[in-house]
Amino acid sequence: MAVYTDIAEDELKWFLTEYDAGQLLSYKGIAEGVENSNFLLHTSKAPLILTLYEKRVEKSDLPFFLGLMQHLSAGGLSCPLPLPRKDGALLGTLSGRPAALISFLEGMWLRKPEAKHCREVGKALAQMHVAGEGFALKRPNALSLKGWQTLWDKSESRADEVEPGLQNEIRSDLNFLQASWPKDLPDGIIHADLFPDNVFFLGDELSGLIDFYFACNDLLAYDVSICLNAWCFEKDGAYNITKGMQMLEGYQSVRPLRDEEIAALPTLSRGSALRFFLTRLYDWLTTPEGAMVTKKDPLEYLRKLRFHRQISSPAEYGLSL
Amino acid sequence: MAVYTDIAEDELKWFLTEYDAGQLLSYKGIAEGVENSNFLLHTSKAPLILTLYEKRVEKSDLPFFLGLMQHLSAGGLSCPLPLPRKDGALLGTLSGRPAALISFLEGMWLRKPEAKHCREVGKALAQMHVAGEGFALKRPNALSLKGWQTLWDKSESRADEVEPGLQNEIRSDLNFLQASWPKDLPDGIIHADLFPDNVFFLGDELSGLIDFYFACNDLLAYDVSICLNAWCFEKDGAYNITKGMQMLEGYQSVRPLRDEEIAALPTLSRGSALRFFLTRLYDWLTTPEGAMVTKKDPLEYLRKLRFHRQISSPAEYGLSL
Known part of the structure; x- marks a missing residue:
């Protein structure tokens, strides 16, 4: 668990103008994932996850990961779905890092699964x-x-x-x-x-x-x-x-x-x-x-x-x- | 920024039965505050902040802090408002720590205020x-x-x-x-x-x-x-x-x-x-x-x-x- 990168709110607002994501209400760095920085956003439309891909992730792998989530979601699997930008791309840039906006999935992981x-x-x-x-x-x-x-x-x-x-x-x-x-x-x-x-x-x-x-x-x-x-x-x-x-x-x-x-x-x-x-x-x-x-x-x-x-x-x- | 304590989802559900807070949908440790562990909860009613008070906070000060937020909020100030438990108390216990459930305030802090x-x-x-x-x-x-x-x-x-x-x-x-x-x-x-x-x-x-x-x-x-x-x-x-x-x-x-x-x-x-x-x-x-x-x-x-x-x-x- 880690948040590696802080984001300035004006940069984030600028980033969001590329999406049809509603008005930004808040964002919090969340302690999830060890490879990337993740933020939970509240917007006037829906909660979203913003992921900034840090160095440990190969940039050339990102189209595979994001495309896969889209493919699996279209195939009926419940999983996070990347939001396309207005230009259709799944990936943008924020704080100098590749960044994606992804649907937020409600639910909790089980510490003691049966x-x-x-x-x-x-x-x-x-x-x-x-x-x-x-x-x-x-x-x-x-x-x-x-x-x-x-x-x-x-x-x-x-x-x-x-x-x-x-x-x-x-x-x-x-x-x-x-x-x-x-x-x-x-x-x-x-x-x-x-x-x-x-x-x-x-x-x-x-x-x-x-x-x-x-x-x-x-x-x-x-x-x-x-x-x-x-x-x-x-x-x-x-x-x-x-x-x-x-x-x-x-x-x-x-x-x-x-x-x-x-x-x-x-x-x-x-x-x-x-x-x-x-x-x-x-x-x-x-x-x-x-x-x-x-x-x-x-x-x-x-x-x-x-x-x-x-x-x-x-x-x-x-x-x- | 830090999350010091992990919470098991069954413990959290148990904790929430003391409140009239709706159904728990998700919770994420957030990178906010250096003294306490903070979680952003989504419930069927509203987003909430759950704060676990770690060692650096004097337990005897908590009634002051929580009562103050209640007092200021009643006085018309926009600030987080502690949710009372069903028994009226503002403070419970979770993962062995004093814990409070507090209303979530939308908004962002300004990195470059004018x-x-x-x-x-x-x-x-x-x-x-x-x-x-x-x-x-x-x-x-x-x-x-x-x-x-x-x-x-x-x-x-x-x-x-x-x-x-x-x-x-x-x-x-x-x-x-x-x-x-x-x-x-x-x-x-x-x-x-x-x-x-x-x-x-x-x-x-x-x-x-x-x-x-x-x-x-x-x-x-x-x-x-x-x-x-x-x-x-x-x-x-x-x-x-x-x-x-x-x-x-x-x-x-x-x-x-x-x-x-x-x-x-x-x-x-x-x-x-x-x-x-x-x-x-x-x-x-x-x-x-x-x-x-x-x-x-x-x-x-x-x-x-x-x-x-x-x-x-x-x-x-x-x-x-």
Whole structure:
């Protein structure tokens, strides 16, 4: 959570003249997203999110992200919708940064999601996968096998600082995944970061998905495995098979998984656990003490990785085979 | 700007059952205020501010602050209004902290205020002083003569790090102010921190005053001198007499200053410049590098202090005597 850039109100008013957004009533920097600066605007028409894209986001990726939200929204998914400027562009410039105005989605993320919520998330993920079909732009997943290797090369020599023996353990995971990563599964647009803070609920009803800034093209079932990791483990590290079952049933009620996707689930889940372990490990080793960012413990994902390593059948995730 | 405390959505919903605030639709931590955690809530009724009071605020002061906002609002001032709970209390508890629900004020603060805005601020300040009459609670100003001495005692030995000779210079200011501080001027409730970021405008119209967490009982004309310091100097350090004139005329259109208040203005302004110099100096010397808080340059207020020191007549502030 962070606001990196302050905006002067006269600059913002000038920026808004390019949009048909109503009269500006207020704007507040909000503590949301770690990559960008976000502001909640009240206008005479509707609340809006203003996002200023900071350095960590590749400017060349922005048409993909903004176009994707438009495409998914048009496909019936509830997600933030970029407002076009009067000239049709989705992107403007504010305080020297690329900036977009995006519809505000009411709802709250669940700090303690239950199995029934996992079912809704599974459904929404499948809806997103279906709605993503036909989207013209492509973006490769920078955090797949190759990206993991790059991250690991930067962290490997210090991995044993976190836990003795980790260097050998992770190296053998990487070797396994390089050798057995599935190739011919259905692919498409994946969210790639559908953690609880990116899913809004109103009561028990899912009101929408946010934060598509990791979205990319990859195996759809890999996205399912990310959600299993993000939603279906308890704080004590135990896998909650009821949550897993609900998540997978919810998903399959919209888009049934193929046999080969189901068969690949343990490998994919091992991969996605490794992916979050590696980014957290890297941040853990490189973020200075006292920095503004909360460091997430990499060991949480090490425990998940070990769980997936010992899975003998996809049924253990809660699938009725 | 900071959000110190995260709130779980189920805790917040539980907290809201004590209020008649409508259905919760969303809440966002906002980057506002450095002492407390603030959240902007959308409900089915109206937007609201939720404030969690962190350690730096004295819990025993909260009835003063919240009661004051209620009193000023009832007196016709546009300012945030605390919502009473169903049991009538203005204060509840959330995440282990005292917490209040307060009406949301639309408007934006001006990064580059003009003379016409200074006039509006002067008027609103006087309206606040008038509306403050009859408020039953008292709170002494902890940042007056005694408080300055305490701050100075902690910083004096290192003052020359900021600028050589500063130790003697500031010591003689303190001696002068201790000897000549006015005593028999009209007193009452003052805002004590009415900087541009605490005054909201919609277009050129002032929409309200916020942040009463420095409010206290003190000389009303001292509050005027704080506003002269906060609003009427340019970035290059020059006093803008047109802004000063507008500020003072605006103020006097609601509450005319007495002759003795006018005569005391140079001394009061010297005191308020010293007050902000001293807190900034202290923060400058004690805040660790890389902390989350932006350090404000104490030299800005040193320059203002030197300006007030050489004033020979209150007319130099833009008063027609």
